[in-house]
Amino acid sequence: MTATDVTARPATAPVPLSTTAPAAFSWSARPVTEDDHAAVLDLFTEPDFYFRTQRPDTRPQWEILSLLDEDTRLLSADGRPVGLYALEAVGGEHACHYLLHLRLTARLRPDAWASAYRELIRALRWQREVVRLEVVIGEFDDRGLTAARQAGFTEEGVLAQHVVHDGHRRGSVFLSRIWEPTS
Template structure:
């Protein structure tokens, strides 16, 4: 990972996998960095139209569950994990890394997030969704030890077409 002249993160395809992943709760001090994430046309963190969202709309996507994900101390994405409504030990995860992060980082980040969850609490089920328009995240999730449960079709308008969401799940302690 290197910093370009303008301070932007530059990653090459043969980039290393970060040694140290960390995260901190989103704060107002993170706003400039987070706003820059949403200028990427495929930064689908809780939105299907990141490049079209106004600052107030982006801020509305960020709640007390939102974490800024860092690779070796550099902010590279966002994630949020919350209990599934009314179901003990079931969690839902939203996560997104910057476009320049190689796929190996996405896999490593997911594994770190999942390990952190299991270290803090009992978890039986972790659910992640990806829009069918989001080929990058779909590919990442299909390469992880997740079960694809199906598609909820035609629920969101993306680029003039109604698209669905693929649902992936990881289970522990269930035989």
């Protein structure tokens, strides 16, 4: 992934979705800055923008911005902001196990989501050794689950009934990809 100046295009520029060809975007990522807050808040206007929260539509602006830390990256497709991701180390200092928080706009088709996952994984594995990469997705999040599965993540299990979603107790699905250690 390369740094891209996304200020040349408006944050709300539409991402082409209606073509029948597979999504072939030029993906890029960079740290979120104050100048990006309008674009980030726009992403959270989608009721299912589950970035570090199971209930994005109930969060005030200050709380949304508090979800962003120095590890949060703005993900762009062809220079247009389309999502956020962050990577957290899990386990021991040199375990090479990570938790990936990734959410993309609903304006992107599922194959574009899977493409973003694949490119992110490729970039992460180029930057560091990754033995296990985990994602946690609400069992009510069909779009997120479909994309993760299309990107090769395998289901490990469900933490049942710990979230209330649309008035019902629901769980979180744990998925992962695992590679042989190289060191």
